Amino acid sequence: MRQSQGLSTGSLPDANEACLLGRIAGGDRAAFEQLYRGYFSRLSRFIGRMTRNATLIEEIVNDTMLVVWQKAETFDGSCKPSTWIFAIAYRKTLKGLRGSDDPVESDASLYEDDSGNQPEQAITRLQLQNTVAEALDQLPAAQRAVMVLTYYHEMAYSDIAEVVDCPVNTVKTRMFHARHRLKDLLWNERENGR
Structure with missing residues (x-):
């Protein structure tokens, strides 16, 4: 049975990603395009939950993938390809956060699919997403990253x-503190009637 090489969305198996990185190291633009398509939405969601700045999201995704293109030969296989790529995105996101103004709201519909929900359920879900996103925004970047990578x-x-x-x-310590801080923030939101 022949494996498909034309995956355009979703995550690719680690072996396929490592193979693509090897081809990218050799200058294969088609391999890069395939990896880019496979990671664009994943990185957008991760960066979006870290920054919530629509302009910054696309810029950081593109900066991340440019590093992947330029440094693919440095991937040594000591970790998963996704771990290597997300590490680049994390560092680029931290750099972007240091250089940006306050975060702006992003369109949640870019990251979530509400198809099939009743209007009331969709509104309730959107309100909950916004409440959690606002609480995540109040966490330090290091704690927010751990939460996003774990749960999303x-x-x-x-x-x-x-x-x-x-x-x-x-990581465990950051998660412990993030959970407690998030619980307090969400409890305060509930108590304030929001």
Whole structure:
């Protein structure tokens, strides 16, 4: 059975991604386009939940993928390709956050699919998403990254540790503090009747 090489969306298996990175290191533009299509929405969601600045999201995705194009030969296989790419995106996001003004609201419909929901359910879901997003915005960037990578990208702590370049125990500590801070923020939102 022949494997499809024309995947355009979703995540690619690690072996396929490593193969694409090898081809990209050799200057294969078609491999780069395939990897870019496979990562664009994933990186957009990650960066969007970190910055909530629509202009910055696209810029950081493009900067991240430019580094992938330029540095593909440095990928040594010591981690998953997705971990390597998300680590680049994380560093680019932190750099972008340092150089940007206050975050602006992004269109949640870019990241979520509400098809099939009743209007009332869609409104309730959007309100909940906005409340959680506002609470996430109040977390320090390091804690926000751990939350987003864990809950929105289903990464293991060991992979997150590689992405954010810290020990696994630091990831666990950041998660502990982020959960408690998020709980307090959401409780205060509820108490204030929002």
